[in-house]
Amino acid sequence: MSLPLKGQVAAITGAASGIGLASAEAMLAAGARVALIDRDEAALNKLHVQYGDAVIPLVIDLLDPKSCATLLPRVLEQAGQLDILHANAGLYVGGDLVDSETDAIDRMMNLNVNVVMKNVHDVLPHMIERGTGDIMVTSSLAAHYPTPWEPVYASSKWAINCFVQTVRRQVFKHGIRVGSVSPGPVISALLSDWPEEKLREAKESGSLMETSEVADAVMYMLTRPRNVTIRDMIIMPSNFDL
Template identity: 60%
Template structure:
């Protein structure tokens, strides 16, 4: 049974591009108000102007400790409650461990793991008081098996899978659902350095999915009746054979 998102208030991180923007558009189309969180102030202002009054910009740099800590309080000064927190912002490092730098590792873990944990920690008291809420995190299929070609990224997503599934159990008595969506390779800014021809061939061969497919999964998860939790949804390109 599908439930309505009309009138819900959602917070989406990394909302100015990729999966976050696709999710924003989908929830707006379904009647929700979306607080769009991103560090790119100019992009947020432009998008909010195009998307309408129910798209509320929130400039936050999740890699800045003070900015990250202020995110939920600043949002609650703009809206009176939060029904949905979608922790989507993240970054990617591929290749062998020795090919990256300690600084890049710190950046990835701070964004993919630490910021998620801090955002969830900040919203949990609010949702617990209201005895309802949905928390969704963008994980990855790399968080489900040892992806030897991207061990730093995979390690961050394994950590998040453990965190989400632990928090799901903690929040059951409080009426708060905690879920994750685990996409395969998605056409996004993370593939910005790919030649257009390579992207075209990968799409046509079924080796990539569009961000809208992840938004489809998110919508399905959020619209189940409250007695149902989709704990994790894996969304794979049909031609992806590494799992």
């Protein structure tokens, strides 16, 4: 059995569900030890029981600056190194801007943009010292098209795509790869505010993807030879363009 990530340690934010969980399960299957970062302590404990010591459950509130800053120290305390950061945690605000609550905008922008920047900032010195590392960011198809039905969410992903592409150019000389995966609509908690009828129609028409399909893309990017960087992979349901 091939274990392309054997001996590596990964940290995934928003790992208790959705794309983060699917990514974690894929990395575990590939031989990595995975630190699962989330606020949902019960879900993390359940995954720890399921996967044993291959999982490091870390209850961290990423929106709390002091808690957020503990990510790398706690990973190093338990695993001694960090090879992969998958900055995946995110929130969704859709609909007309005029109907959006400003508190929700602040919360989403903080998690989708500021927290990603802080997490990457914090792990870079460790990766630079080791001369290797992979940083993956969950972006969105919305980062590549000005989607009029979600201006707040799309703007956060446009911002983070710029961050990914600029940081990548700064750190490649240190042996660090930085890339993003940009999925179209995925069956996950981010769509929890979709009306049931809209969700059902999207599923029936083949316009939604499974989280495991996003995880497959992440794994493809991580397992390329070290001299190859896939800076961004856009994946979407085949019927989404119809």
